Amino acid sequence: MRDTTDLWLLLSACAAATYLWRGLGVLLSGRLNPQSAMFEWVSCVAYALVAGLIARIIVAPSGLLAQTALTDRLLACGVALLAYHLARRNMFVGLVCGVAFFIGAAYVRGAIV
Amino acid sequence: MTADGARAFRTGVREALGVPAAVLGAGFLGYGSLAADAGYSIWMTLAATFAIWALPGQLVLMEMQAGGAAVATTVLAVSLSAVRFFPMTLTLLPLMRDGSRGRRLWQFLLAAQLVSMTTWAVAMRRFEDMDVESRWHYFLGFSAICMGSAALFALIGQLLLVALPPLARFGLALLTPLYFFVTLVGEARTRASITALACGAATALGLHAVAPGWSLLGAGFIGGTAAWLLQRRHARHD
DSSP states (O other), rough: OHHHHHHHHHHHHHHHHHHHHHHHHHTTTTOOTSSHHHHHHHHHHHHHHHHHHHHHHHHHOGGGGGGGGGHHHHHHHHHHHHHHHHHHOOHHHHHHHHHHHHHHHHHHHHHHO | OOOHHHHHHHHHHHHTHHHHHHHHHHHHHHHHHHHHTTTTTTTHHHHHHHHOOOHHHHHHHHHHHEEEEEEHHHHHHOOOOOOOTHHHHHHHHHHHHHOOSSHHHHHHHHHHHHOOOHHHHHHHHGGGSOOOHHHHHHHHHHHHHHHHHHHHHHHHHHHHHHHHHHHHHHHHHHHHHHHHHHHHHHOSSSHHHHHHHHHHHHHHHHHHHGGGHHHHHHIIIIHHHHHHHHHHHHHHHH
């Protein structure tokens, strides 16, 4: 486990690495075409990276979620997505249903075990 | 601030208070609880929220740090998850700058820190029927509420996690992953975005077993490039 100072330094580096893109956009605005193939590629890369992140957190989490069942996590995703669509793309309905299902499933497992 | 500027600022504040602040709040409520679980202090959670101001990047940092990934790969993965800000500020800032007098470059550089997916999408739509001066003030008002709401909910999530009974903690910890899952899968329409999702997820999970420190970068490069190639091939055929 790294100590706190290292974590703050890591956070600063990550913040700078994020700001880099914001700042570049300001400095180069009007000079670059945001519809170019290069932009399409980087946006695909960023999208796939975030998809990988969420897949990893759901399938192989660390911390608290590691104590829950994989089946429950996957089913909760399915329930949330279904509720989201049934409620005409309402994010809150989706999240509330998914989380309620997940808590219920964890409760039932606890009661059975 | 002129009377018109103040009015535009208030319009931004009013329009952010509602669905935008609440949806962001839900994502950051879960983030705060994950941060508490990962051993972050309240200051670290707030600093990450204000300094990075991009939930995916903040989660990448937390995940990779918890997994003991190398500093360089972590910074690179966070940076890649934030590349979307480049085309976003590139398209948004000229709308607030062209024709405005007296506003300096450093002000635009500071405003760039406020850009998020939500503020960008709303601003691009609302800017159409505003003059350049109003846009600037509207953007500041809207962004202030978004950032404030995110920080407040992250704080609540962090404090709630220790206060809640164990079962509710599980629900809170799942909130942010669920939020992204519904956003990503629910919004994926094009062939390229579906491919990027599937390839990214498959690559991350495949690499997780053999090289966890590289799984997110691998997912981005391999999944993203596959999706991009597919999109280009289809664009040529159309």
